[in-house]
Amino acid sequence: MRSLFSSPRRLLFAAIYASSLVVWALLVLDTASLARRATEPPVFPTATVPVVTTPTPVATPLLPTPTPIPVAQSGDPDPLDVATDTGHGGFHPKTGRYIAAWLPDSFGSENRDSFEANADILDEISPFWYAPGPRGNLRYGSEARDRTLLELARSKNVLVVPTIHNVITGDDPVPGILRNPTTRSYHVQQIVDEVLTYGYDGIDIDYEFLDSSLRDEYSAFIFELADALHAQGKLLTVAVHAKDCDYCGLGGFQDWAAIGQVVDRLRIMTYDYHWRGGGPGPVAPVYWVERVARYAQTVVDPAKVVIGVPFYGYNWPRDGNGNARGQTWAMINDIIQTYRLSVNLMESNQNGLVQENWITYSSRQEGRREVWFATSSGLDAKLRLVQEFDLAGIAIWRLGGEDPRNWEVIRGRLLQDPFESQRVLSRLLPEH
Numbered sequence: 001m002r003s004l005f006s007s008p009r010r011l012l013f014a015a016i017y018a019s020s021l022v023v024w025a026l027l028v029l030d031t032a033s034l035a036r037r038a039t040e041p042p043v044f045p046t047a048t049v050p051v052v053t054t055p056t057p058v059a060t061p062l063l064p065t066p067t068p069i070p071v072a073q074s075g076d077p078d079p080l081d082v083a084t085d086t087g088h089g090g091f092h093p094k095t096g097r098y099i100a101a102w103l104p105d106s107f108g109s110e111n112r113d114s115f116e117a118n119a120d121i122l123d124e125i126s127p128f129w130y131a132p133g134p135r136g137n138l139r140y141g142s143e144a145r146d147r148t149l150l151e152l153a154r155s156k157n158v159l160v161v162p163t164i165h166n167v168i169t170g171d172d173p174v175p176g177i178l179r180n181p182t183t184r185s186y187h188v189q190q191i192v193d194e195v196l197t198y199g200y201d202g203i204d205i206d207y208e209f210l211d212s213s214l215r216d217e218y219s220a221f222i223f224e225l226a227d228a229l230h231a232q233g234k235l236l237t238v239a240v241h242a243k244d245c246d247y248c249g250l251g252g253f254q255d256w257a258a259i260g261q262v263v264d265r266l267r268i269m270t271y272d273y274h275w276r277g278g279g280p281g282p283v284a285p286v287y288w289v290e291r292v293a294r295y296a297q298t299v300v301d302p303a304k305v306v307i308g309v310p311f312y313g314y315n316w317p318r319d320g321n322g323n324a325r326g327q328t329w330a331m332i333n334d335i336i337q338t339y340r341l342s343v344n345l346m347e348s349n350q351n352g353l354v355q356e357n358w359i360t361y362s363s364r365q366e367g368r369r370e371v372w373f374a375t376s377s378g379l380d381a382k383l384r385l386v387q388e389f390d391l392a393g394i395a396i397w398r399l400g401g402e403d404p405r406n407w408e409v410i411r412g413r414l415l416q417d418p419f420e421s422q423r424v425l426s427r428l429l430p431e432h
Contacts, residue, residue: 090157092123096417097386098265098306098393099410100124100237102163103400106143110330111400112152118407119156121415125149125399126204126237130164130194134173136187138164138194145198159201161237164191166207174207178217185224192228202235202264212252219258226262237265239395242273242308244291246299260300267395268292270382271310279320280358280370284310286381287352297389305391309382311402313373318360320370328401332373335361345375355381376405383413 092098099122103111107127115125129144144162153160166174177183191203205225210218226236238259241251260266270289274281289307296305313332314324336343339361346354355378359371386394394410396402 095414101396101399103127163204206239276324280316318368330401
């Protein structure tokens with residue numbers, strides 16, 4: 001019987017062996033293909049530059065003018081201050097998410113202490129150094145081009161991305177710049193020249209309170225500036241009004257879906273829900289931030305979306321007639337200690353999670369006052385949103401005088417965050 005079945009059995013074993021060799025060869029080829037693809041950069045859709053036409057104006061409500069920042073003075077670059085372009089430095093983000101901070105004041109002791117204490121996890125610093133001039137030129141004051149800040153940031157591997165803003169006294173020159181293609185191009189060239197001359201890592205555009213009729217012109221400006229900066233290996237970040245639909249709120253002139261294709265980071269100003277010109281209330285309730293973040297990740301690559309987090313509060317007259325004062329946590333804490341106040345917490349309201357503190361007090365000079373300010377627990381809830389929606393990170397307004405517990409929360413939540421590494425790996429691996 002063995003002799004009758006020995007030949008078929010050998011044939012069967014030979015067939016199994018041959019099949020195994022084929023499978024092994026296919027696995028080798030597939031592995032080699034994956035390795036080759038892992039070395040190639042990811043491919044994204046090519047952005048289309050918007051054609052500027054005469055759009056149909058969209059009605060927007062009249063809004064109070066924000067408290068202006070004094071206009072900076074213009075001047076020519078001092079050749080002695082020219083810095084060498086050092087590129088983007090070491091690895092970023094330093095944690096699992098990008099951490100940026102705006103610096104609205106000069107680089108003094110208070111914000112310098114905060115900067116140095118947290119530079120190990122801080123990725124970007126954006127000092128408020130520049131404002132646009134009517135001809136498309138840049139205007140600035142004595143605090144701009146601060147060599148001390150530049151050198152310290154480079155030594156700490158923190159990217160310097162100065163902000164150009166239009167919260168100024170007098171007429172806003174931005175609408176005129178955007179409407180004139182020649183002036184707009186000159187403005188772009190002035191920005192790029194300044195970035196290259198002083199070795200900045202990029203620029204941050206913070207043009208606010210524009211009419212929605214400028215939507216196409218604003219997009220064309222962002223596209224042109226992005227092309228010019230990227231050609232020099234520089235970054236473009238843009239601060240945008242918070243909104244949860246395309247033309248909602250103040251952000252109708254900012255087409256997130258369009259500009260999100262070309263900017264490096266879209267910094268959403270998710271604060272001032274109650275602001276200095278209105279009545280008292282939460283500055284950045286968590287439920288509102290969640291609505292904005294949820295909308296943002298549907299129209300912009302989440303890897304570019306940065307949500308703003310407030311490190312400040314507002315001090316209102318109790319009658320609610322506006323004219324609130326912006327105050328740092330240190331200022332508010334001084335009030336709490338001076339008047340021996342109990343701090344109230346609004347955990348939630350009818351709209352959802354809030355997580356903000358508030359206090360009331362009376363002074364002889366000003367009468368009754370009401371103060372609202374962010375909490376570290378609210379910050380933690382917003383960091384969880386960043387992780388839930390897989391967003392790029394956070395941008396802090398403002399650096400200096402903040403609650404030290406905020407940095408403890410950031411370190412605890414983001415320091416071991418693996419999502420940035422996972423995002424990179426996901427781009428390299430095949431769909432599965």
